[in-house]
Every structure is written in structure tokens, then in C-alpha cells.
Amino acid sequence: xxxxRQRILDAATKVLAEKGFEYATISEIAREAGMSTGLIYSxxxxxxxxxxxxxxxxxxxxxxxxxxxxxxxxxxxxxxxxFLHNCEDLLLKDDSSLxxxxxxxxxxxxxxxxxxxxxxxxxxxxxxxxxxxxATIDEIMLKGQQEGVFDSTLKPTVMxxxxxxxxxxxxxxxxxxxxxxxxxxxxKQDAHDAxxxxxxxxxxx
Amino acid sequence: xxxxRQRILDAATKVLAEKGFEYATISEIAREAGMSTGLIYSxxxxxxxxxxxxxxxxxxxxxxxxxxxxxxxxxxxxxxxxFLHNCEDLLLKDDSSLxxxxxxxxxxxxxxxxxxxxxxxxxxxxxxxxxxxxATIDEIMLKGQQEGVFDSTLKPTVMxxxxxxxxxxxxxxxxxxxxxxxxxxxxKQDAHDAxxxxxxxxxxx
Amino acid sequence: xxxxRQRILDAATKVLAEKGFEYATISEIAREAGMSTGLIYSxxxxxxxxxxxxxxxxxxxxxxxxxxxxxxxxxxxxxxxxFLHNCEDLLLKDDSSLxxxxxxxxxxxxxxxxxxxxxxxxxxxxxxxxxxxxATIDEIMLKGQQEGVFDSTLKPTVMxxxxxxxxxxxxxxxxxxxxxxxxxxxxKQDAHDAxxxxxxxxxxx
Amino acid sequence: xxxxRQRILDAATKVLAEKGFEYATISEIAREAGMSTGLIYSxxxxxxxxxxxxxxxxxxxxxxxxxxxxxxxxxxxxxxxxFLHNCEDLLLKDDSSLxxxxxxxxxxxxxxxxxxxxxxxxxxxxxxxxxxxxATIDEIMLKGQQEGVFDSTLKPTVMxxxxxxxxxxxxxxxxxxxxxxxxxxxxKQDAHDAxxxxxxxxxxx
DNA sequence: CATGAATGAGTGTTCATTCAT
DNA sequence: CATGAATGAACACTCATTCAT
Numbered sequence: 001x002x003x004x005r006q007r008i009l010d011a012a013t014k015v016l017a018e019k020g021f022e023y024a025t026i027s028e029i030a031r032e033a034g035m036s037t038g039l040i041y042s043x044x045x046x047x048x049x050x051x052x053x054x055x056x057x058x059x060x061x062x063x064x065x066x067x068x069x070x071x072x073x074x075x076x077x078x079x080x081x082x083f084l085h086n087c088e089d090l091l092l093k094d095d096s097s098l099x100x101x102x103x104x105x106x107x108x109x110x111x112x113x114x115x116x117x118x119x120x121x122x123x124x125x126x127x128x129x130x131x132x133x134x135a136t137i138d139e140i141m142l143k144g145q146q147e148g149v150f151d152s153t154l155k156p157t158v159m160x161x162x163x164x165x166x167x168x169x170x171x172x173x174x175x176x177x178x179x180x181x182x183x184x185x186x187x188k189q190d191a192h193d194a195x196x197x198x199x200x201x202x203x204x205x
Numbered sequence: 206x207x208x209x210r211q212r213i214l215d216a217a218t219k220v221l222a223e224k225g226f227e228y229a230t231i232s233e234i235a236r237e238a239g240m241s242t243g244l245i246y247s248x249x250x251x252x253x254x255x256x257x258x259x260x261x262x263x264x265x266x267x268x269x270x271x272x273x274x275x276x277x278x279x280x281x282x283x284x285x286x287x288f289l290h291n292c293e294d295l296l297l298k299d300d301s302s303l304x305x306x307x308x309x310x311x312x313x314x315x316x317x318x319x320x321x322x323x324x325x326x327x328x329x330x331x332x333x334x335x336x337x338x339x340a341t342i343d344e345i346m347l348k349g350q351q352e353g354v355f356d357s358t359l360k361p362t363v364m365x366x367x368x369x370x371x372x373x374x375x376x377x378x379x380x381x382x383x384x385x386x387x388x389x390x391x392x393k394q395d396a397h398d399a400x401x402x403x404x405x406x407x408x409x410x
Numbered sequence: 411x412x413x414x415r416q417r418i419l420d421a422a423t424k425v426l427a428e429k430g431f432e433y434a435t436i437s438e439i440a441r442e443a444g445m446s447t448g449l450i451y452s453x454x455x456x457x458x459x460x461x462x463x464x465x466x467x468x469x470x471x472x473x474x475x476x477x478x479x480x481x482x483x484x485x486x487x488x489x490x491x492x493f494l495h496n497c498e499d500l501l502l503k504d505d506s507s508l509x510x511x512x513x514x515x516x517x518x519x520x521x522x523x524x525x526x527x528x529x530x531x532x533x534x535x536x537x538x539x540x541x542x543x544x545a546t547i548d549e550i551m552l553k554g555q556q557e558g559v560f561d562s563t564l565k566p567t568v569m570x571x572x573x574x575x576x577x578x579x580x581x582x583x584x585x586x587x588x589x590x591x592x593x594x595x596x597x598k599q600d601a602h603d604a605x606x607x608x609x610x611x612x613x614x615x
Numbered sequence: 616x617x618x619x620r621q622r623i624l625d626a627a628t629k630v631l632a633e634k635g636f637e638y639a640t641i642s643e644i645a646r647e648a649g650m651s652t653g654l655i656y657s658x659x660x661x662x663x664x665x666x667x668x669x670x671x672x673x674x675x676x677x678x679x680x681x682x683x684x685x686x687x688x689x690x691x692x693x694x695x696x697x698f699l700h701n702c703e704d705l706l707l708k709d710d711s712s713l714x715x716x717x718x719x720x721x722x723x724x725x726x727x728x729x730x731x732x733x734x735x736x737x738x739x740x741x742x743x744x745x746x747x748x749x750a751t752i753d754e755i756m757l758k759g760q761q762e763g764v765f766d767s768t769l770k771p772t773v774m775x776x777x778x779x780x781x782x783x784x785x786x787x788x789x790x791x792x793x794x795x796x797x798x799x800x801x802x803k804q805d806a807h808d809a810x811x812x813x814x815x816x817x818x819x820x
Numbered sequence: 821c822a823t824g825a826a827t828g829a830g831t832g833t834t835c836a837t838t839c840a841t
Numbered sequence: 842c843a844t845g846a847a848t849g850a851a852c853a854c855t856c857a858t859t860c861a862t
Contacts, residue, residue: 026858035823036823037824038823039822041857155395157390158390158391158396164374168370185343185360185362193363194360198367201403231831231833240847241847241848242832242849243833243835243847243849414825430725433725436854437852446828447853448828448854449827451853451854451855516721565805566800567799568801568809571785572809576776577780578780578784586724596773600770600772604773604777605777607777608816640834642835651843652844653838653843657842662835
């Protein structure tokens with residue numbers, strides 16, 4: 001059943017986010033998913049495969065949303081604003097989404113250096129999806145500059161880093177608040193306002 | 206010799222940044238430092254202690270620079286600008302500094318949940334140093350708002366997240382470029398320009 | 411299966427007696443028990459836990475036998491004689507029993523100074539069982555003195571040391587003979603006769 | 616200097632008795648002896664050699680005392696009584712003596728199985744000394760029986776085990792009291808009385 | 821399909837022993 | 842002679858992975 005596969009991914013998302021890849025054990029993921037450790041190996045090649053699958057689905061979802069909602073737009077500012085909207089939709093939707101951001105951030109550097117022969121295909125898909133996501137933003141920025149809507153004094157790549165770094169850090173703060181209960185001094189609305197402000201930075205005055 | 210301790214920290218910085226805590230082995234750190242595994246245990250309690258020491262020194266260095274150069278200034282904008290300058294000084298100085306940012310980012314979440322009795326003292330110092338760093342930025346932001354220099358429509362905490370997230374992501378890109386050789390589309394100068402622009406966003410118009 | 415647990419305990423008894431705690435390795439115990447090292451950790455917390463469990467069962471068995479056979483008797487001499495009989499039953503029954511005496515003797519001093527948090531419960535049970543065993547003999551001696559059956563010129567505690575020291579040394583000799591094949595000059599019957607004689611020493615003339 | 620050698624042996628006696636061979640480290644012995652770890656290796660081949668030397672001297676001292684005081688006597692009862700007196704002299708003299716009994720007891724079984732080529736000579740000397748000590752008692756017993764002074768219904772070897780087991784256990788109790796401070800219910804005088812009583816057991820009535 | 825008992829490779833850590841100073 | 846910094850072999854323990862049931 002594909003339901004089992006999803007249960008594993010959901011359980012893994014939670015456990016990996018809370019413990020990190022190193023300290024997350026297969027048996028804990030299995031317990032969280034309500035099944036035996038052995039069954040996980042019917043659906044995934046190994047522990048890393050679980051993590052990769054998780055991330056790939058996540059990136060594919062983002063890219064799909066962007067294809068449907070962003071790619072159809074013409075105005076660069078609308079595109080960027082809709083892109084941000086998509087991110088908020090996905091990242092702040094629920095606890096599981098918050099977790100995915102944390103897992104993604106921890107995992108990406110390791111994925112690049114991945115050696116496991118059997119996972120090279122999935123690795124390639126993830127890097128492709130990640131590059132696609134990056135390219136999506138970079139293109140918005142570049143188009144905006146070419147059309148004179150965005151400021152041309154900054155490079156699109158660096159603008160993308162500023163935006164994605166800000167998003168990630170802000171979302172991580174919300175994750176932290178959610179799972180430790182500690183106060184961080186801002187909520188989702190504050191987060192939204194700040195990210196809109198970041199976008200406005202790029203607009204040509 | 207304190208030279209040995211430093212050699213271990215340097216080697217660990219490199220190996221931890223490349224492999225991550227899990228996949229970095231003590232014997233590899235020892236090899237990189239040009240000594241036997243046993244000797245590392247003459248200078249540090251255990252593997253985690255090496256990482257903690259590394260991070261603590263890093264945070265203390267930042268805080269010290271800020272104390273000397275930022276705390277003495279009056280103008281909030283000068284303070285923020287100098288803070289950014291300090292970060293660039295420290296983070297972009299050399300390869301080792303780039304690595305430290307990566308190590309710090311990976312480690313911080315785990316440090317909070319650290320249980321090892323013998324490391325609680327160091328854990329406390331790190332969290333204190335991290336809070337001090339956060340407080341430093343937050344205070345600059347708050348003062349700036351109170352003095353009418355910075356825009357008051359955003360919360361200081363969220364402004365800090367935007368700035369630190371942008372810095373980290375941009376620095377990580379440079380780390381990535383340095384160690385994989387892949388092109389990322391921007392250099393240190395571009396990074397500086399972008400961060401200045403982010404700061405300008407906070408200024409009241 | 412509880413059979414596995416028992417197999418580990420049996421293997422450990424043999425290996426610990428032959429090599430001593432320090433030189434007995436988990437992998438050798440595992441090999442002797444016909445299983446992998448990892449499986450031992452499914453049944454016991456760690457190496458020390460194996461030793462403690464072994465000893466605890468041993469002491470509990472002795473105490474149980476004494477509760478059933480000794481505690482029900484009235485005559486102090488009968489009690490003491492039955493106590494000796496129980497010891498012989500247990501200690502000379504088989505090779506494994508001979509080994510347990512050796513393990514117990516080596517381990518007891520270290521158990522007192524044990525620090526491991528996870529084993530404090532078992533440590534307490536062992537010390538309690540050991541104290542119970544000691545108290546059993548001391549009480550027999552004291553009652554015997556109070557009833558005028560035993561000589562009152564010796565302290566019960568010191569009588570107990572004489573008896574238990576003699577038993578242990580005699581049993582150790584049999585252990586030695588069994589495992590080295592060297593002649594020691596006496597057999598189980600001689601041992602019995604000598605211990606009966608020791609007991610008779612305590613009788614009031 | 617031979618003074619250094621003695622200081623090492625004294626320090627080792629204390630540390631080995633307190634911690635046991637496994638948990639006693641060379642560096643702790645060195646610290647206790649007030650010298651560097653390296654120096655110990657100028658006087659002894661290795662850690663085991665320290666222990667063996669300690670024990671050998673101890674056994675030689677006992678044997679020497681017995682040669683001087685016991686061998687010259689004619690009456691078996693006098694011999695046995697003097698033997699006991701020698702033991703008390705040696706074993707209860709000071710803290711260090713109490714420690715030696717504990718070290719000896721822990722070490723003897725391991726010495727038999729010793730493999731270290733470089734220590735075979737010393738191992739042989741210890742076993743010889745130990746056999747000599749055993750033979751001393753056995754001879755007293757045998758002579759006593761032959762002369763009709765001691766009871767002939769018990770074997771000399773088993774009588775020796777009773778006596779030595781009783782001595783050892785009683786001395787260990789005193790060691791325990793001395794180093795843990797816990798009450799054991801008897802003192803040196805009680806110990807003496809009990810051992811005399813054990814000897815009387817062997818007398819023909 | 822599902823289980824979880826069993827495996828064993830891999831790593832952190834200790835400490836006896838050596839040797840440059 | 843004396844030091845103690847440095848070495849590295851050895852072992853407890855964990856946990857991803859397998860497979861008999």
C-alpha cells in the first residue's frame with residue numbers, strides 16, 4: 001500500500017527534524033509510523049533513501065506549485081509575490097512542513113557528497129529539483145531586471161540567496177518555537193510582513 | 206603546547222564542515238591534524254567537546270569584536286553597519302571561517318538538547334554567547350526604532366532573522382563555491398552589496 | 411526467548427570465571443553463547459549488567475533455599491547444618507556453580523563502588539541479597555548463643571567469616587582442580603567433613 | 616635508587632588494593648608514588664610486573680619468617696601457633712599489609728594463566744613461593760597427625776584450606792572496615808581468638 | 821505482507837607503553 | 842636519570858540492515 005509509504009515519510013519527517021539524521025534511528029521512525037523496522041526496507045532502500053525521498057517530494061511539490069501559479073504570470077513582481085505566497089503556503093501550513101524545512105537544510109550539503117551507488121539516481125533528481133527551484137527565482141529576478149522592474153545593481157543570484165536565507169531562518173524560528181515552546185518574538189504574520197519587505201528591497205525606485 | 210590544541214580545532218573545523226558531525230571521525234580529525242587519535246583526548250573531553258570548543262571560540266570572537274567596535278558607537282545605523290562589517294571580517298576572512306559558519310549552523314540545534322554532564326558548562330557558555338549575539342542585533346534594531354532611525358513597522362526580532370539568515374546563506378554559498386569549485390554567480394563584493402541593501406531596507410524613509 | 415538470556419548468563423559465568431572481568435570480552439562471551447555480540451545488548455544493558463545479573467540470581471537462589479529449608483527449622487544446630495548442606499548443594503552441583511563462586515568473590519568489592527546510574531537498582535538488590543545472606547548466618551549464630559547451644563566466647567560475625575572463608579577457599583580449590591586438572595589433595599567428601607568439623611567447633615562443650 | 620622501587624611498590628599496593636588491577640592505572644600509581652609514569656618502566660617491565668613483584672616480596676617475607684621462626688620448632692602445635700602469629704604480624708601490621716592480602720587474592724588466579732614471556736621467570740618464583748607456603752602448612756598438619764597431636768580424620772590439605780580461607784576472609788573484613796569505614800562487627804582481637812579456635816579444631820581430643 | 825530477532829561492521833574512547841627531550 | 846607528551850592497539854557498544862518465521 002502506498003499509504004504505508006506515506007506513513008513512513010510522515011514519521012521520518014518528524015523524527016528527522018527533531019533528532020537530526022545522525023540521532024534519528026530507523027527503529028524510532030518505525031515506532032512513530034506504527035510498524036516494524038523491517039517493513040521500512042520494503043518501501044525504501046535504506047535510511048538515507050527515506051530522507052532523500054522526503055526531500056525530493058518536498059522540492060517537487062514546491063516546483064509544481066510554482067509551475068502552476070508562478071510560470072503562468074507575466075509581471076515579475078507578481079511572480080515574485082506569488083512565489084513567496086507559495087512558500088508560505090507550503091512551509092507554514094502545518095508542523096510537518098516546518099519539519100521539512102529543517103530536514104532539507106540539514107541534508108542538502110550531504111546529498112552533494114553522497115556516494116551510495118544505489119541512490120545516485122535519486123540524488124540527481126534532488127539536485128535537479130533544487131536547481132530548478134533556484135533557477136525559478138533567479139529567472140524571476142533576471143526578468144524583473146531586464147524589464148526594469150527590479151533594481152539592476154544587485155545580481156539575481158545574490159538576491160535569491162538573501163530571500164531564501166531570510167525565508168529559511170524565519171521558518172526555522174517558527175519551527176523552534178513550535179517544538180521547544182520558547183518564545184522567539186514574532187509570529188507568522190510578522191514573518192510575512194518581513195518577507196514582503198525583503199522583496200520590496202529589490203524593486204527599482 | 207597550545208599549538209596542538211589549535212591544530213586540532215583547525216583540523217576539526219575542516220573535517221566537521223566537510224563531513225558533518227556524524228560522518229566526521231576522530232581518527233580523520235587526528236590525521237588531518239597530523240597526530241594520533243589518543244592525543245585529541247588530552248586536549249578535549251570527547252568528540253562533542255571538540256565541536257563545542259570550536260563554536261564557543263567562534264561566538265566569543267564575534268561578541269568580542271562587537272563589544273569593541275559596535276558597543277562604543279552611538280548611531281544605530283553606524284552600529285548596524287559596523288556589525289555587518291565585523292561579520293564580513295570574520296566570516297569571509299579565510300576558508301576556516303567559512304567552515305565555522307557551517308559547523309555552527311549544523312550544531313546549534315543539537316547543543317540545546319545536549320545531555321552530557323561534563324559538557325553542560327560549555328553548553329551553557331555557548332548558549333549564553335549565542336543569546337548575547339542575538340541580543341546585540343536586537344538591541345541595535347530596537348534602539349534604532351526608538352530613535353526613529355529604523356522603520357518601526359517590523360519587529361526587531363524578525364529583522365534580525367532576515368539579516369542573519371541572509372548573511373548565513375550568502376556565506377554558505379561562498380563556502381560551497383570554495384570547496385566544490387562550482388560557480389554560484391556572485392563573489393564577496395556582490396555579497397557585501399546585497400547585505401548593505403538589506404540593512405538599508407530597515408531605514409525609515 | 412528467555413533461553414537466550416540463560417545461555418548468555420551461562421557463557422558469561424564460564425568466561426568471567428576463567429578470565430576475570432577485565433580480560434573477559436563481550437565478543438568471547440558471545441562466541442561461547444553461540445551468538446553475536448550485539449544480541450547480548452538486547453538482554454543486558456552492558457558488560458557489567460551481565461555480571462551483576464549473574465550474581466544476583468546466584469544470591470537469590472541461595473537466599474531462597476535458605477528461606478525454604480533453614481528458616482523453618484528451630485534448632486540452631488540444625489539450621490547451621492542445613493545451611494551448609496544448601497551451600498554444598500548449590501556450590502558443588504556443577505562446574506557452573508564453582509565458577510559463580512569465583513565470579514562473586516571477584517565482583518563484590520567492585521559492586522560496592524559501582525557508579526553506573528542505570529545499574530544502581532541491580533546494585534542495591536545485590537547488596538541487599540548479600541546482606542540478607544550474611545544476616546542469615548549471623549542470626550543462626552546469635553540464636554545458637556542465646557539458646558546456649560553455641561559457644562558464646564566468639565562473636566557471631568567472626569564465626570560467620572571463618573565459616574564463609576573456609577567454604578569459599580575449599581570451593582575455590584575444587585574449581586581450580588576442575589579447570590586446571592591439577593591435584594589439590596582433597597575431594598568433595600573431604601570438603602564436607604572439614605566444614606562439618608568447623609561447625610562443630612562452634613558448639614558449646 | 617632502590618628507594619624509588621620501593622616507593623612504586625608501596626604506591627601500587629595501595630592503588631591496586633583500592634581499585635583492583637583492572638581499574639588501577641599506571642598513571643595513578645605514578646602519581647601516588649610521586650613520580651612520572653615513565654620512571655615506573657625503569658624499574659619494572661610493565662604493569663603486571665609491578666603486581667607480581669609486590670606479591671613475590673610478600674610471599675618471600677612470609678616464607679622467610681616461617682623459616683626463621685617456624686622451621687626451628689619441633690612441636691607441631693607450637694609450629695602452627697607460631698605460623699598464625701607470623702601471619703597476624705604480617706597481615707595486620709599496617710594498612711599496607713591489609714592491602715597486600717587483597718591484591719594477592721585477586722591476582723593469584725590470573726598469575727597461573729599468565730602468558731607474558733618476559734614474566735615467566737617471576738611467575739615461576741611466585742608459584743614456587745606459594746607452593747612453599749602451602750607446603751609449610753601442610754607439613755605442619757601432616758607432622759601433627761603423624762605424631763598423634765592433630766586429628767587424623769581430616770586431610771592436611773583441607774585443614775590448610777580451612778585455615779587459610781578463614782584467615783583471608785577475616786583479614787579482608789578488616790581491610791574493608793579500614794577503607795570504607797563501615798562496621799563489620801569484630802576487631803583484631805576477635806579475629807585472633809577466632810583463628811586460635813580454628814586451630815584448636817585440629818587438635819586430637 | 822509483516823515482524824523483530826539477530827547480525828556484525830564501524831567508531832569513540834581508554835590507557836599501557838615508548839621515547840625525544 | 843627523569844619526564845610526560847605521544848602513540849595506537851584493543852574493546853564496549855550502537856544501530857542499519859537482513860531474513861527466517
